[in-house]
Amino acid sequence: MTVEWQAALDAVIQHPLFFVGLTLGVYQLAVAAYEKTRWIILQPLLISMVVLIAVLLALDIDYVNYKQGTQLLTLILGPATVALAVPLYLNVRRVRQVLWPTLITLFVGGLFATVLGVALAWAFGAETMILKTIAPKSVTSPIAMLVAEEMGGSASLAAVFVMITGILGAMIGVELLRVFRITNTAAQGMALGIIAHGIGTARALQESEESGAFAALAMSVMGVLTAVLMPLAVALIA
Amino acid sequence: MLLRGLSWLVAFQLAGTALNVLFFPVIPGPIIGLVLLFIYLMLRGGVNESLNEAAASLLRYLPLLLVPPAIGVMAHMDDIKADFWAIIGALVISLLVSMVFIGWLMQTLINRQARNKGKL
Numbered sequence: 409m410t411v412e413w414q415a416a417l418d419a420v421i422q423h424p425l426f427f428v429g430l431t432l433g434v435y436q437l438a439v440a441a442y443e444k445t446r447w448i449i450l451q452p453l454l455i456s457m458v459v460l461i462a463v464l465l466a467l468d469i470d471y472v473n474y475k476q477g478t479q480l481l482t483l484i485l486g487p488a489t490v491a492l493a494v495p496l497y498l499n500v501r502r503v504r505q506v507l508w509p510t511l512i513t514l515f516v517g518g519l520f521a522t523v524l525g526v527a528l529a530w531a532f533g534a535e536t537m538i539l540k541t542i543a544p545k546s547v548t549s550p551i552a553m554l555v556a557e558e559m560g561g562s563a564s565l566a567a568v569f570v571m572i573t574g575i576l577g578a579m580i581g582v583e584l585l586r587v588f589r590i591t592n593t594a595a596q597g598m599a600l601g602i603i604a605h606g607i608g609t610a611r612a613l614q615e616s617e618e619s620g621a622f623a624a625l626a627m628s629v630m631g632v633l634t635a636v637l638m639p640l641a642v643a644l645i646a
Numbered sequence: 647m648l649l650r651g652l653s654w655l656v657a658f659q660l661a662g663t664a665l666n667v668l669f670f671p672v673i674p675g676p677i678i679g680l681v682l683l684f685i686y687l688m689l690r691g692g693v694n695e696s697l698n699e700a701a702a703s704l705l706r707y708l709p710l711l712l713v714p715p716a717i718g719v720m721a722h723m724d725d726i727k728a729d730f731w732a733i734i735g736a737l738v739i740s741l742l743v744s745m746v747f748i749g750w751l752m753q754t755l756i757n758r759q760a761r762n763k764g765k766l
């Protein structure tokens with residue numbers, strides 16, 4: 409009797425759950441690596457991306473096949489994005505005392521960060537597709553990806569820009585602010601949350617509870633403001 | 647309990663999709679769902695336990711859900727190569743400048759509010 413290794417391998421790879429299983433496995437390894445080292449640069453999403461792309465290239469599998477095979481996960485992304493309303497609500501309730509400084513900083517600062525990023529990329533000669541993708545760089549990934557795609561940019565590339573911005577902001581943000589004598593914890597939290605979204609919020613929490621609360625608020629409001637206003641602004645200009 | 651919260655999230659997502667087609671073609675459906683849920687929570691004045699549980703469980707795995715769409719970057723390697731330095735330059739410089747600007751703005755506004763309260 410011959411053992412049909414090849415047939416078994418093919419059956420596994422072609423099973424509708426293969427890519428879901430692969431993604432789950434790689435993600436959990438990435439989370440374990442992050443929790444063990446606590447290095448900001450080892451973001452589970454980023455590491456999973458790098459490893460999975462390497463695996464797909466090695467097995468010579470098209471992105472289209474992988475995308476179809478992971479629809480189970482992608483489908484839940486919609487309700488998960490809706491769920492961001494819950495932390496947004498809880499955070500808004502928390503910071504009523506300094507509501508006006510917070511709102512003004514969010515609006516002016518968020519607009520400033522967005523416009524500056526796009527203007528610099530444009531000045532450096534980047535293509536239109538890149539400009540549309542770089543615009544939501546400071547927003548939490550699910551929102552940035554939706555918004556970039558909606559405007560004609562690339563969702564996946566937006567995820568990469570968001571990761572780079574978040575990791576860099578979390579790595580140098582606190583020290584940078586200290587150099588410029590910005591020591592107020594609320595101000596520190598706002599800067600980290602507006603610029604470096606979830607990764608910045610995790611960093612702010614390491615500094616203090618108050619800093620973390622402001623970062624979480626800044627991140628959620630920045631996300632929603634961008635999601636609603638950016639496509640409208642682009643539609644008006646175009 | 648978890649199931650009831652999940653049902654609410656799905657319902658809001660579907661309502662968002664309907665409104666996207668009807669009135670707001672430029673705003674993605676899930677974002678409209680997010681705003682609707684936020685308004686609902688403001689009106690209701692609190693988050694019930696099932697919704698809180700469902701939201702927390704989904705958000706815990708958000709990075710995992712984002713992996714498949716993010717892998718699509720495979721198709722954009724050439725775009726990144728073409729604009730590599732423009733992208734890095736724009737990301738790094740705008741990060742440094744806006745971070746300091748935002749921190750300074752918030753600190754100044756808070757100090758001013760505190761001073762004004764002191765006068766009253």
